[in-house]
Amino acid sequence: MTNPDIRCRFAPSPTGYLHVGSARTALFNWLFARSVGGTFVLRIEDTDGDRNRPELIDVIFDELRWLGIDWDEGPFFQSDSRDRHRQVVTDLLANGRAYLSERVNEENVVIEGSELVDGLAVRYRVPKDRQVVFTDAVRGDVSFETNDLEDFVIWRSNGTPTFLLANAVDDADMGITHAIRGEDLLSTTPKVQLLMEEIGATPPIYGHLPLLVNEQRKKLSKRRDDVSIADYRTRGYLPEAMVNYLALLGWGPDDDIEIRPIIEIIDKFDLGRVNKAAAFFDLKKLDHFSATYIQNLDADKFVELVLPYLHADERWSAETIDVAVVKEFAGDVQQRVARLSEVPDWYDWLFLDSVEIEEKAMNKGLRKAKQADEVLDGVIEAFADCAWEEDVLNQTVRAVGDTLGVKSAVPVRVAVTGKMGGIPLYGPLVRLGRDKTIDRLRTAREHLRSSS
RNA sequence: GCCCCGUUCGUCUAGCGGCCUAGGACGCCACCCUCUCAAGGUGGUAGCACGGGUUCAAAUCCCGUACGGGGUACCA
Numbered sequence: 296m297t298n299p300d301i302r303c304r305f306a307p308s309p310t311g312y313l314h315v316g317s318a319r320t321a322l323f324n325w326l327f328a329r330s331v332g333g334t335f336v337l338r339i340e341d342t343d344g345d346r347n348r349p350e351l352i353d354v355i356f357d358e359l360r361w362l363g364i365d366w367d368e369g370p371f372f373q374s375d376s377r378d379r380h381r382q383v384v385t386d387l388l389a390n391g392r393a394y395l396s397e398r399v400n401e402e403n404v405v406i407e408g409s410e411l412v413d414g415l416a417v418r419y420r421v422p423k424d425r426q427v428v429f430t431d432a433v434r435g436d437v438s439f440e441t442n443d444l445e446d447f448v449i450w451r452s453n454g455t456p457t458f459l460l461a462n463a464v465d466d467a468d469m470g471i472t473h474a475i476r477g478e479d480l481l482s483t484t485p486k487v488q489l490l491m492e493e494i495g496a497t498p499p500i501y502g503h504l505p506l507l508v509n510e511q512r513k514k515l516s517k518r519r520d521d522v523s524i525a526d527y528r529t530r531g532y533l534p535e536a537m538v539n540y541l542a543l544l545g546w547g548p549d550d551d552i553e554i555r556p557i558i559e560i561i562d563k564f565d566l567g568r569v570n571k572a573a574a575f576f577d578l579k580k581l582d583h584f585s586a587t588y589i590q591n592l593d594a595d596k597f598v599e600l601v602l603p604y605l606h607a608d609e610r611w612s613a614e615t616i617d618v619a620v621v622k623e624f625a626g627d628v629q630q631r632v633a634r635l636s637e638v639p640d641w642y643d644w645l646f647l648d649s650v651e652i653e654e655k656a657m658n659k660g661l662r663k664a665k666q667a668d669e670v671l672d673g674v675i676e677a678f679a680d681c682a683w684e685e686d687v688l689n690q691t692v693r694a695v696g697d698t699l700g701v702k703s704a705v706p707v708r709v710a711v712t713g714k715m716g717g718i719p720l721y722g723p724l725v726r727l728g729r730d731k732t733i734d735r736l737r738t739a740r741e742h743l744r745s746s747s
Numbered sequence: 748g749c750c751c752c753g754u755u756c757g758u759c760u761a762g763c764g765g766c767c768u769a770g771g772a773c774g775c776c777a778c779c780c781u782c783u784c785a786a787g788g789u790g791g792u793a794g795c796a797c798g799g800g801u802u803c804a805a806a807u808c809c810c811g812u813a814c815g816g817g818g819u820a821c822c823a
Contacts, residue, residue: 479816481817545759570759
């Protein structure tokens, strides 16, 4: 089903970062537009003059692009329609649908006058004894009594429109047919609808998305939670994983297939199937998605994505990184990480001059390992003149262990890498070289001697 | 307080009156594989908030209750 007449929009305010909840809203709008062949519009709700600095806005564009969410029209800025907004307010004032208002000692006082006055706010006069009903694309019929609504400000005393006014006017002017947004905006809907009625416009179909919540089941907040998309990007989540995961918060395909290309998600997406209950943003599951996407990367792409992280690592200089080595063991590293930022720790021992043995590994892998000293002695001796090939190295370590009747791989691994776990050892050892390897084995042997 | 919205395994979800002794995924547990850690494979764990209706039949429809959330700004 395609309908080119459908127009939806994402309308963030310029906060200086893209919130994951906003990203999810943007994504659902985008998925909806793409799935029906409609138009996706980007509009910046910068009615509050203090906040429309370019640097606060560009990051939002950046993050949207990173996620692969592209827009067909815009970005438009609400502040560019100031004259139009002022005109609407002026009209409402002139025909008595709104009035001048001032806040005096916690009280709103009505000021006489039917024209805009500098320094005074304008309030919309909410009609009495009426019901505002609408059919939400996600929630079904919703209704409000206007008697429960207070007169609200549509024009600030500083000469700017409020979100309520600008939102109504702009959606009308831009021909928005569907407004998909967070549930936190549900109770503003009757106010906006009333304003649209005043200007003779047909309101869009609203679809209020369930909120994203934290473990306390509270709306994700900037203070307590990791909400910035940019931070997830820095930590090395793949955008494809992020988008795939976000799409599944509040919605699910009917065929139980969760990890799938965006093109299929678009195809499966159905606004009417969006859930109503709040969804917990589960990092563990995001990690799983990200790990899967990283695992499926081809080696070249993986290297390309990971090089910046390796180069930025302060433990070595960028020139130290051997791209060929990174690529050779890419597959082994890929199946061990959920985020790109974790990657350097799997390669580090290959690029470091010497390794520091982690305390835990020292204890468990060397001190407490049976006859670790003899294993090291044996391997040091055997490594001195054996062929420096993967299979030979493997066999050699094994043989030393067999002779002693103990497991020999772990002590060697700990001595060379400094850690208990890691990628398969012997291939990388070939690249590390005989000298460095034996050197590390000797160093570990010394440690053992001095600490026992 | 008032208004609005919501409630299926711990979590994300499938389910839109019979196919449900409720399916999948993450997590967790066990086993297999294995030079380690993983990955992978196999199996397991766990849920329709509660109470009334309606119906031959309800997780699915209606009404209450409880609990949770959102809003109630010259923020959006």
